[in-house]
Amino acid sequence: MNGVRVGNRIIGAQSPVTVGWENIPRVEGGPVKQFVFTWFQPAVLFALVAFWYYAPNSIAKASTAIGIGIGLKVLLLALEWVNPRFKSWQLTWKEAAIDLFYVGLGFTILRLIEGYIGDGVMIEGIQNAFDWEKLAWFTTLPLLVQAVLISVIFDFGQYWMHRGMHNWHPLWLTHAPHHYITQLNINKGAVGNPIELFLIGLGIGGFFDFLPRAALLAGTFGMAVSTYQHINVRFNTPRWWRFLFNTTEHHSVHHSQDYEASRSNYSGTWIIIDRMFGTCVDGEAELLGMEGGRKMSIRETMTFPFTEGWKSLKEKFGRDRYGQAMPGPIAAEWPAE
Amino acid sequence: MNGRLIDWIWTIRGSVELPPEQSREDAFDRLDPLFHESGTSRDRTGDALTFDKKDQAAQDKMSIFDSGVLWIEQGTAGGMLHYRLTSRALLFCFLAPLLFLAFAGLTIAVGKIDKPAAETAAKKPEKKDVIRELNPVDKFLGAPAPEKPKKDDKTKDKDEGPSPISAYVFAALFAVLYVVGRILEDRLIRRLFRKRLRDDSSDSRQAVA
Numbered sequence: 384m385n386g387v388r389v390g391n392r393i394i395g396a397q398s399p400v401t402v403g404w405e406n407i408p409r410v411e412g413g414p415v416k417q418f419v420f421t422w423f424q425p426a427v428l429f430a431l432v433a434f435w436y437y438a439p440n441s442i443a444k445a446s447t448a449i450g451i452g453i454g455l456k457v458l459l460l461a462l463e464w465v466n467p468r469f470k471s472w473q474l475t476w477k478e479a480a481i482d483l484f485y486v487g488l489g490f491t492i493l494r495l496i497e498g499y500i501g502d503g504v505m506i507e508g509i510q511n512a513f514d515w516e517k518l519a520w521f522t523t524l525p526l527l528v529q530a531v532l533i534s535v536i537f538d539f540g541q542y543w544m545h546r547g548m549h550n551w552h553p554l555w556l557t558h559a560p561h562h563y564i565t566q567l568n569i570n571k572g573a574v575g576n577p578i579e580l581f582l583i584g585l586g587i588g589g590f591f592d593f594l595p596r597a598a599l600l601a602g603t604f605g606m607a608v609s610t611y612q613h614i615n616v617r618f619n620t621p622r623w624w625r626f627l628f629n630t631t632e633h634h635s636v637h638h639s640q641d642y643e644a645s646r647s648n649y650s651g652t653w654i655i656i657d658r659m660f661g662t663c664v665d666g667e668a669e670l671l672g673m674e675g676g677r678k679m680s681i682r683e684t685m686t687f688p689f690t691e692g693w694k695s696l697k698e699k700f701g702r703d704r705y706g707q708a709m710p711g712p713i714a715a716e717w718p719a720e
Numbered sequence: 721m722n723g724r725l726i727d728w729i730w731t732i733r734g735s736v737e738l739p740p741e742q743s744r745e746d747a748f749d750r751l752d753p754l755f756h757e758s759g760t761s762r763d764r765t766g767d768a769l770t771f772d773k774k775d776q777a778a779q780d781k782m783s784i785f786d787s788g789v790l791w792i793e794q795g796t797a798g799g800m801l802h803y804r805l806t807s808r809a810l811l812f813c814f815l816a817p818l819l820f821l822a823f824a825g826l827t828i829a830v831g832k833i834d835k836p837a838a839e840t841a842a843k844k845p846e847k848k849d850v851i852r853e854l855n856p857v858d859k860f861l862g863a864p865a866p867e868k869p870k871k872d873d874k875t876k877d878k879d880e881g882p883s884p885i886s887a888y889v890f891a892a893l894f895a896v897l898y899v900v901g902r903i904l905e906d907r908l909i910r911r912l913f914r915k916r917l918r919d920d921s922s923d924s925r926q927a928v929a
Contacts, residue, residue, distance in 0.1 A: 436861075437864070438864075439864055440864055440866070440867050443864075471779055473779070475778065475779070475783065475784075476784065476897075476900070476901045476904055476905060477778075477783055477784045478778050479897070480809065480812075480813050480816075480894075480897055480901065481809075483890075483893060483894070483897065484812075484816060484894075487816075487820060487890035487893075487894075490886040490887075490889075490890065491820060491823040491824075491827070491886055491887040491890060492823050492826070494882075494886075495823075495826070495827055495830060495882055498882060522852050523853075523855060524855060525855040525858055526854070526855070526858045526863055565777065565778050566778055566779075594852055594854075594866055595866070596863070596864075596866065676758075676777065677758075677775055678759075678775045678776060678777055678778060679775070680775065681812075
């Protein structure tokens, strides 16, 4: 495999990656199917933005957002069956059950823990300690400006946290299990070690005072854009959308078995942040995962940061029984970032 | 205690009739590609084939099974393939509702322990609520104006503590998922074996890609 030069990097030398939008297959089928799978993503985004913008206060609540989120995911699961991107990513009963387990952890025990040690608590602590007022001027901005800023600021933080995970070994150990997924499906975003899910959820949004409606609008970007990172649906994504937003194509490159390809497309929603920092690769990949696509069990996912962390510490500081230093980190275990 | 009374939870048993004239060797040869998947080891001895799987690929058609035995019995009417397959995924899914019920219990317990602290926090003098106003652009476009926060609701939320409802929902989801999986995977594996044994196309003998 020769790979393709993108900037200073060779993409796809280790595992196949399709580089360039012009090389990505289009939706196959009649005009109705073409129309639906071209405009579905923008239509849902604009419909949700309009809904949250105009919904009466009695409806514009977090519980409504959760309901819409669940409904949208069910619809997207149906779309995975109707128009899959790759047959090799098709959802099986076992995959669905595993994914749901991680989603369940996020909605229950992790949420409970986050209520005590999450970013909200930390920010409250900082504000109380220094008697800072929230940035109240933020609420005077137009709703959509507030929403876009909240979303971009959060995603900017997420971009650097994610990039940090791919470049600093201790953080990588928490993120690596997520990279063992071998296919993209709608709930795959939840698959990973809980420490990583906690870290990636940290944000500085709590420092700002914003209107609840603006927060709901900002959440819409997460729901109607970021959700498509992990989805097995073939879309004819519009040019402007894929320039601004992260897509399943971008994220499949990020999850590729190819080392260089996986060091790209770090943002969650706004791929334009990757464009700004030179880490965007437009394309798609089918072969995903680590170690040639080895499947990681739930048990290993939960213990990986600790067991691998211990191994790394032993390799760095440990001595064998004869007093000799242990060999350095094994190259194969370093992240296919 | 008879293991069969409970091992149906994680074990799938069944049998498939061999096509007329099909020999034992031919039948196992046809099934063999199913055991060429990564992480699968198999052993054929006489009438039986045993297998073990580890870190099964997601698209392995037998990914939900971790081990099993298949054997062929010859009767007067012809051969019959019998199988007994065990699945940790099914057991895990069967037990998952208990785990989520435990999370619900934990959530309630934490809420009770944390209640005095929440009440103390609620007694702190609250800052004066500011009535927010929309930006003129939003007023022009007709977005509903924000309401003044209701103090009573705030106190109520804090007193209630974390909710166990989502844990109950996931317990129910896994109970349903288990029933679906137990029935579905039973049918799928029977269909897979039958198809393999009857399919005459050449690719049935090739390794599953």
